Amino acid sequence: MKAAGTDASIVFDAVSLDLGGRRIVEDLSFEVPAGQFVCVVGPSGCGKTTLLRLVAGLLKANGGTVRYGGRPVQGPSQELAVVFQDYGRALLPWRDVAANVSLALEAAGTDKSARAGIIDTLLAKVGLREHAHKFPAQLSGGMQQRLQIARCLAQRPRVLLMDEPFGALDAMTRQSLQDEVVRLAEEAGTTVLFVTHDLEEAIYLGDRVVALRANPGRLADLIDVTLPRPRDQLRTREHPDFLALRHRLYQFMQEQH
Numbered sequence: 680m681k682a683a684g685t686d687a688s689i690v691f692d693a694v695s696l697d698l699g700g701r702r703i704v705e706d707l708s709f710e711v712p713a714g715q716f717v718c719v720v721g722p723s724g725c726g727k728t729t730l731l732r733l734v735a736g737l738l739k740a741n742g743g744t745v746r747y748g749g750r751p752v753q754g755p756s757q758e759l760a761v762v763f764q765d766y767g768r769a770l771l772p773w774r775d776v777a778a779n780v781s782l783a784l785e786a787a788g789t790d791k792s793a794r795a796g797i798i799d800t801l802l803a804k805v806g807l808r809e810h811a812h813k814f815p816a817q818l819s820g821g822m823q824q825r826l827q828i829a830r831c832l833a834q835r836p837r838v839l840l841m842d843e844p845f846g847a848l849d850a851m852t853r854q855s856l857q858d859e860v861v862r863l864a865e866e867a868g869t870t871v872l873f874v875t876h877d878l879e880e881a882i883y884l885g886d887r888v889v890a891l892r893a894n895p896g897r898l899a900d901l902i903d904v905t906l907p908r909p910r911d912q913l914r915t916r917e918h919p920d921f922l923a924l925r926h927r928l929y930q931f932m933q934e935q936h
């Protein structure tokens with residue numbers, strides 16, 4: 680699936696953005712190297728969702744450049760998939776689980792005869808194979824979010840943009856989906872830009888954490904997380920480096936209030 684000559688890296692190079700006459704993002708620079716998992720944290724309203732929209736080609740910077748694969752982002756691309764926080768609204772209620780995944784394949788022009796096999800494999804990956812013929816309203820929140828992820832994976836994206844995707848889930852479901860997304864992204868070599876307001880989630884998942892401050896949104900801290908992989912919900916969260924990073928980020932967030 681790799682497009683020749685491009686790498687799936689994302690670069691923010693001195694990016695500024697105004698909306699409604701107000702500066703939303705100011706002089707923001709950071710990099711998401713290809714194949715890495717980078718988390719963005721920061722207080723509500725600091726511009727996290729806006730960053731994803733810039734990368735997705737839904738907004739255009741007023742200053743600086745957002746680059747994907749070495750080229751300025753010009754508009755939406757099939758190589759990038761977005762997982763929204765509001766999974767309920769991202770699914771089509773009148774299509775069953777399999778048909779919701781099929782949507783991405785139909786959009787990509789995948790041959791009809793190949794679709795059932797791909798859908799089956801994807802649903803198995805996210806633990807929904809037994810629920811292929813249920814409708815979204817019959818699924819728990821965690822299952823709906825799994826379905827949205829399966830649909831994004833069907834697109835075989837080189838980049839996953841995730842906007843607080845587990846915010847509405849209970850702790851156990853959130854942890855199991857965290858591990859699943861890391862595993863699936865590693866398996867496929869996917870670049871992930873993951874927005875969360877949960878500092879521990881950012882450290883647990885990330886190769887790098889980008890911390891923003893608000894009004895306007897700008898870089899406050901950039902942390903390379905060197906915790907060993909595969910990560911483990913118990914051991915990683917008890918690791919002295921995890922606790923040190925948690926301390927550093929909590930202090931930063933305290934200062935924001």
Ligand SMILES: Nc1ncnc2c1ncn2[C@@H]1O[C@H](COP(=O)(O)OP(=O)(O)O)[C@@H](O)[C@H]1O
Pocket residue numbers: 698699703721722723724725726727728729730
């Ligand atoms: N279309 C828009 N027009 C004007 N202001 C906007 C628009 N979209 C977002 N904003 C403002 O930009 C700021 C950042 O929003 P957002 O990126 O959604 O923050 P976050 O996701 O970090 O909570 C907020 O103050 C929000 O009100």
Ligand SMILES: [Mg+2]
Pocket residue numbers: 727728729842
């Ligand atoms: Mg947001």
